[in-house]
Amino acid sequence: MRLRLTPRDTTYFDLFTELAGHVVTGVGLLAELLGADKAERKSISARFVEAEHAADEATHAITKRLNQTFVTPFDRDDIYGLANALDDVVDSMEEACDLIVLYKLEELPKRVSEVIQVLQRCAELTAEAMPKLRTMETLNGYWVEIHRLENQADKLHRKLVAELFDNTTDAVTLIKLKEVVDILEEACDGFERVATMVETIALKES
Amino acid sequence: MRLRLTPRDTTYFDLFTELAGHVVTGVGLLAELLGADKAERKSISARFVEAEHAADEATHAITKRLNQTFVTPFDRDDIYGLANALDDVVDSMEEACDLIVLYKLEELPKRVSEVIQVLQRCAELTAEAMPKLRTMETLNGYWVEIHRLENQADKLHRKLVAELFDNTTDAVTLIKLKEVVDILEEACDGFERVATMVETIALKES
Amino acid sequence: MRLRLTPRDTTYFDLFTELAGHVVTGVGLLAELLGADKAERKSISARFVEAEHAADEATHAITKRLNQTFVTPFDRDDIYGLANALDDVVDSMEEACDLIVLYKLEELPKRVSEVIQVLQRCAELTAEAMPKLRTMETLNGYWVEIHRLENQADKLHRKLVAELFDNTTDAVTLIKLKEVVDILEEACDGFERVATMVETIALKES
Known part of the structure; x- marks a missing residue:
């Protein structure tokens, strides 16, 4: 790593850490949803909408800051790309949550909870990685593990x-379930895109 | 706004205004399609293909100009991004139009016309915003309103x-209708992406 | 073309040529798949997974090189964009291959082989174009032809x-077949994005 002679703007790190926190909240709500009864489902879905708005605002704060400041800790495009990649993960998970409620999918295939466990592990690793962007140390393990998890999620999917x-005899139910599991797979891909952005940033700094 | 000491290339503004004009044409054709009989549908669809080609050409003209000139009124990436965002909206609407004809969807759910009304409002606001890129004045109201409309479209969707x-008992009809309404929602999202590009440009100029 | 006074990094051209080679391999496997029996299908699908991994590695090699070197033969973004556009084509085709096996689609509509013939022509033209990036000569014919082929593929689709x-009476079969043909169409669009990136690069160099 290069020596820094000037102090660098630290707010981006805080905002990325905040954004990753909303990702963790989101995947926790998805896990809660699986075991919830009808009454709880609506309130879980409402809490997810709040988390998604908070993520939107954090992303918007990053973009705004980016467009109004000249010196940034990394390439502008990479900051923008990382913020949007994190926001996309929240959006995908919120969409999955919303569809499960909207489609009244009371019973989901067992393997869905395995997929959500992979998503939870991805979210935790991502949240741990964000503060490390400041020093770029020990990020190698993070993206190797994310790629492994994404691979595992892909096979599960x-x-x-x-x-x-x-197993699904009713075509309409099949359409609903397939849309939900495809969006969960999209969320896994999203974590990989986040890791790729982090890798890009780290390579440029090395 | 900064003082401009040098004249700036104005052709981009004209090309963006032209592109937004094709967006307005497109959404008008979509609205026409809803009330049209079988014979009219084919001619409406053909007119949409023409509008889409014209939009492609305007987008291509912007890209070509961008790659051959050095001084641009905004960041090259933002010009490229805005042109493609506008073109994507036309493409989504053309695809919706084409599918309605291809799938022989003679009766669309009532709420589809509500979605198209939102799209029409988005298209008008976008067309009004393009010439204002020259001065950057009064653009704030535009994107606040687009975000509100996109939100409304999302709930409608x-x-x-x-x-x-x-309400749909036949799975095949369900597949057809769902694809059409999903693409209309994509078009709404597209207007939001256009507004985000405009906001990015305005923030950098402020 | 401008006179080059300094030697330029040639490795990118080699890596792009390698990547395009994996695209050609992939489309060849897709064509093989159409005529294959059940036992062969599994081995074809396994070979495609290998080709996809090789393409991933070539793309990753380009990104890594890009982030660690200062002088590049073209704009960094364009190199990154072209590598990813090529990789996306391989991914789409691998997904189509995998779904045909996963969904046990023993008989595909006749027109699917026509689509794959168009994809093969696109892949050959792309592979021929990559080494020409070095001199930028005779690339005009390539992208005109790709746009024509994409247009033809769109109509076929x-x-x-x-x-x-x-013709499909069973909704579940319809869902499966539609997903496969939609992904093949995505692969055609992908070739057009590759051609657009090449055009962008050529315009900047002219």
Whole structure:
């Protein structure tokens, strides 16, 4: 790492850490949703909408800061890209949450909870990585693990889809379930995009 | 706003205004399509293909100009991003138009016309905003209103999808209708992306 | 073309040529898949996974090089964009291949092989274009032809989808087939994005 002779703007790190916190909140709500009854589901979904708004505001704060300041700790495009990648993960998970409620999917295939466990692990690793952007140390393990998890999620997703087609006799239910599991897979891909942005930033700094 | 000591290239503003004009044409054709009979539908769809080609050409003219000139009125990436965001809106609407004809969807749910009314309002606001890029004045109201409309469209879309699943007994018809309403929602999101690009440009200039 | 007074990094050209080679391999495997029996299908799909990993590694090599070197033969963003556009084509085709096996789609509509022929032509043209990035000569014919092929693929795709809805009585089969043909269309769009990146690079150099 290069020696820094000038103090660097630290607010971006705080905002990224905040954003990653909303990701962790979101995946926690998804996990809660799986075991919830009908009455609880609505309140969980409402709490997710709040988390999503908070993530939107943090992302917007990053963009605004970016457009109004000249010196940034990393390339502007990478800051913008990382913020949007984190926000996209929240959006995907909120959409999954909303659809489960909207489609009245009372019983989800067992493997869905396995996918959500992978998402939880991804969210935790991402939240731990954000404050480390300041020093760039020990980030290597993070993205190796995210790529491994994304790979695992991808295999889980393919099995899940095959099982859906084998076990679901009603086409309308199939359409609903497939949309939900596809969006969960999108969220996993989103964590990989976040890790790729972090890797890009780290490589430029090394 | 900063004082401009040098004349700036104005052609981009004209090309953006032209592009936004094709967006307005497109949404008008979508509205026409809803009330049209079978014979008219084909000619409306053909006129949309023409509007889409014209939008492609305007976008291409912007990209070409961008790659061959050194001085641009805003950041190159933002010009490129705005042109593509506008073009994407036209593409989404053309796809919706084409699918309605291709799928022979003679009767669309009532709420679809509400969604198209929101799209029309978005298109008008966008067309009014483009010439204002020259001076950056009074753009604040534009994007606040677009975000409000996108929010409204999102709620409409979720209601529409829930109603589709409740009221459509035939799975094949459901697949067709869902694809059309999802693409209309994509078009709404597209207007928000256009507004975000405009906001980015305005923030940098302020 | 401008005179080059300094030697330029040639490794990017080699990596792009390698990446395009994986695209050609992929589309060849897709063509093989169409005529294959059940036992062969699994091995073809496994070979595609290998090709996709190789493409990932080539893309990663480009990104890494890009982040660690200062002088690049073209704009960094364009190199990054071109690498990712090529990688996306491989990913789309691998997904199509995987779904055909996963969904046990033993008989595909005849027109699918016409789409794959268009993809093969696109892949060959792309592979021929990559080494020409070095001199920028004779690239005009390439992208004109890709745009023509994408247009042709788009028309084929719309016909294919209309026929699917007309001829498929089982909704579940329809869902499977539609997903496969939509992803093949995505791959065609991907070739157009590659050509657009090449055009962008060529325009800046001219």
